[in-house]
Amino acid sequence: xxxxxxxxxxxxxxxxxxxxxxxxxxxxxxxxxxxxxxxxxxxxxxxxxxxxxxxxxxxxxxxxxxxxxxxxxxxxxxxxxxxxxxxxxxxxxxxxxxxxxxxxxxxxxxxxxxxxxxxxxxxxxxxxxxxxxxxxxxxxxxxxxxxxxxxxxxxxxxxxxxxxxxxxxxxxxxxxxxxxxxxxxxxxxxxxxxxxxxxxxxxxxxxxxxxxxxxxxxxxxxxxxxxxxxxxxxxxxxxxxxxxxxxxxxxxxxxxxxxxxxxxxxxxxxxxxxxxxxxxxxxxxxxxxxxxxxxxxxxxxxxxxxxxxxxxxxxxxxxxxxxxxxxxxxxxxxxxxxxxxxxxxxxxxxxxxxxxxxxxxxxxxxx
Amino acid sequence: xxxxxxxxxxxxxxxxxxxxxxxxxxxxxxxxxxxxxxxxxxxxxxxxxxxxxxxxxxxxxxxxxxxxxxxxxxxxxxxxxxxxxxxxxxxxxxxxxxxxxxxxxxxxxxxxxxxxxxxxxxxxxxxxxxxxxxxxxxxxxxxxxxxxxxxxxxxxxxxxxxxxxxxxxxxxxxxxxxxxxxxxxxxxxxxxxxxxxxxxxxxxxxxxxxxxxxxxxxxxxxxxxxxxxxxxxxxxxxxxxxxxxxxxxxxxxxxxxxxxxxxxxxxxxxxxxxxxxxxxxxxxxxxxxxxxxxxxxxxxxxxxxxxxxxxxxxxxxxxxxxxxxxxxxxxxxxxxxxxxxxxxxxxxxxxxxxxxxxxxxxxxxxxxxxxxxxxxxxxxxxxxxxxxxxxxxxx
Numbered sequence: 101x102x103x104x105x106x107x108x109x110x111x112x113x114x115x116x117x118x119x120x121x122x123x124x125x126x127x128x129x130x131x132x133x134x135x136x137x138x139x140x141x142x143x144x145x146x147x148x149x150x151x152x153x154x155x156x157x158x159x160x161x162x163x164x165x166x167x168x169x170x171x172x173x174x175x176x177x178x179x180x181x182x183x184x185x186x187x188x189x190x191x192x193x194x195x196x197x198x199x200x201x202x203x204x205x206x207x208x209x210x211x212x213x214x215x216x217x218x219x220x221x222x223x224x225x226x227x228x229x230x231x232x233x234x235x236x237x238x239x240x241x242x243x244x245x246x247x248x249x250x251x252x253x254x255x256x257x258x259x260x261x262x263x264x265x266x267x268x269x270x271x272x273x274x275x276x277x278x279x280x281x282x283x284x285x286x287x288x289x290x291x292x293x294x295x296x297x298x299x300x301x302x303x304x305x306x307x308x309x310x311x312x313x314x315x316x317x318x319x320x321x322x323x324x325x326x327x328x329x330x331x332x333x334x335x336x337x338x339x340x341x342x343x344x345x346x347x348x349x350x351x352x353x354x355x356x357x358x359x360x361x362x363x364x365x366x367x368x369x370x371x372x373x374x375x376x377x378x379x380x381x382x383x384x385x386x387x388x389x390x391x392x393x394x395x396x397x398x399x400x401x402x403x404x405x406x407x408x409x410x411x412x413x414x415x416x417x418x419x420x421x422x423x424x425x426x427x428x429x430x431x432x433x434x435x436x437x438x439x440x441x442x443x444x445x446x447x448x449x450x451x452x453x454x455x456x457x458x459x460x461x462x463x464x465x466x467x
Numbered sequence: 468x469x470x471x472x473x474x475x476x477x478x479x480x481x482x483x484x485x486x487x488x489x490x491x492x493x494x495x496x497x498x499x500x501x502x503x504x505x506x507x508x509x510x511x512x513x514x515x516x517x518x519x520x521x522x523x524x525x526x527x528x529x530x531x532x533x534x535x536x537x538x539x540x541x542x543x544x545x546x547x548x549x550x551x552x553x554x555x556x557x558x559x560x561x562x563x564x565x566x567x568x569x570x571x572x573x574x575x576x577x578x579x580x581x582x583x584x585x586x587x588x589x590x591x592x593x594x595x596x597x598x599x600x601x602x603x604x605x606x607x608x609x610x611x612x613x614x615x616x617x618x619x620x621x622x623x624x625x626x627x628x629x630x631x632x633x634x635x636x637x638x639x640x641x642x643x644x645x646x647x648x649x650x651x652x653x654x655x656x657x658x659x660x661x662x663x664x665x666x667x668x669x670x671x672x673x674x675x676x677x678x679x680x681x682x683x684x685x686x687x688x689x690x691x692x693x694x695x696x697x698x699x700x701x702x703x704x705x706x707x708x709x710x711x712x713x714x715x716x717x718x719x720x721x722x723x724x725x726x727x728x729x730x731x732x733x734x735x736x737x738x739x740x741x742x743x744x745x746x747x748x749x750x751x752x753x754x755x756x757x758x759x760x761x762x763x764x765x766x767x768x769x770x771x772x773x774x775x776x777x778x779x780x781x782x783x784x785x786x787x788x789x790x791x792x793x794x795x796x797x798x799x800x801x802x803x804x805x806x807x808x809x810x811x812x813x814x815x816x817x818x819x820x821x822x823x824x825x826x827x828x829x830x831x832x833x834x835x836x837x838x839x840x841x842x843x844x845x846x847x848x849x850x851x852x853x854x855x856x857x858x859x860x861x862x
Contacts, residue, residue, distance in 0.1 A: 460752045463759075
């Protein structure tokens, strides 16, 4: 039993935190969010330089061979700073498919480029009406010569506008399969998400694709990668929650009303305590999610733990974010306060990769 | 990061689990499973079994029967007891009065009182709360006046758990009411419950159970040698006692057992649609949310233990968090158990002692009623929030 990060994990988390504190403060982030593409090539290069792109990939491809736990500290720091770079889309989703299902040639072609920060990816999967059902896909893939042609419409594809290569899910005669599709063959309708990231709806019309993994065997891989990404956003949520709690506590200690700091009011003290308790409970479940992802020996055990974690994280994202705004009063409503942006990110995490209700149903099925 | 027990810890857990299985008497096991009220003999029988094994007071010094279990082992032991469903170890002697005597008692007092506490020959209760002083302990008024070689005690205590079966009571009394600071002038006295002038009156709770009492003191003569530490320094003793918590504040083992039981019998209940209630998503979701909260609390508790073990520091306000969440979970489980039986929650007691009367089902709603106490006792959850607010958050 040991809940600390090991020395390497801690050093990395610290250096990411230091970098983000210096170069990714609230004002700097604002400029990036307002920029044309909504992400910063300079920051991206810096993240790659620090080794973050290669963290969860094999040393054979220039990575460090880490797991979900190795990424926890990084994701917590990202949650604190509300990183909008397409890190999750590339490292947590897109490239994970290549690492887990790709052929040697595909890994060699893609992973070193990802590790060096030269290639960005996105996972095009969700469709209109599929909600959180991972197996509900209408997109089709047809054999065309030695390759495939993909047709279909994908929605809310995280990181789509910046992606160089998409991992796309589509059905063949043999069932749900995955394909690599280059950005030139994808039509992206880009937008800004509520939490100031970039995403888009992506349509493919007879787009040339290369099969990734076994034909008809995509679902278990999709579930595994989604569980991985879910473990990552659980850790990210914990970082954002910590910021929300800390900044609210600070506000209670400085904001004066009726001649005293509002933190002297018991009605607010108890709510602040409940936020703190929520944070600790959420952190425990983020630890469970990451360590179970790395150590679980069967898919059911892994999925059950991830769903349990996401239920708690989703509930506590809502609790902490809502209370943070309420305790800030009118100021919490304003765009100029970082906490209102944290509110938006926590609100979206609660619903990203399955809301509490989705995971309640999944947990029940697995029990 | 590793959420699992080490090999040694797992082996220890297996040893404890196996030993409890071998040594917990069947009739006690059944009483607990049926939520029967436990009497003095039931409680002391388990106490004595543990005392004989040397497991009854792990945190005591070795000379007095303690063992050298670390915090993790103590946690494992207590949670395994909860998970197996053993009678509780009543804390008043073992983890309250005992540690106080060990810390502040004279050699004579140690010799006189500790063996009885350890071996379960003497049953203790706690005289802290008074009608006018609940969470605000320092406002207590029960008076002890020094007259020669004894004190004369007058006043009233309330919420005295198991006072009706106790042999001795440890009390906070006011020995000097002239001081302006309320925490001063309080003393810690040990009183034999058989002393003339003591009257115990039951306070029956809404579930019909008799757990707590009022204890009246009318010119009760207490020998001066029963004073612990110095006269007027009782607050120091009281604070030490409150800081001497057990490891199982969250009651995770017991809640795990209740959860498993609830799942089992919810599977046997029929929902409105004729399917097992456990498959009703509205019920199921409530159950899962409690299960997830319990999973989180267990990990949170282990995180605190891991920290404690390495820092060597006693638990701080973390314990308050375990109390808040642990009791909320216990209450949620009793509530869901009651809800699981639907309309059958209404029968309470058979008028003519009908042998077919379903005592177990009839016990679920009273148990729900009874467990409302958990967020009130041992420092209400609001007091726990005050503690976290002050100690952890600095508000």
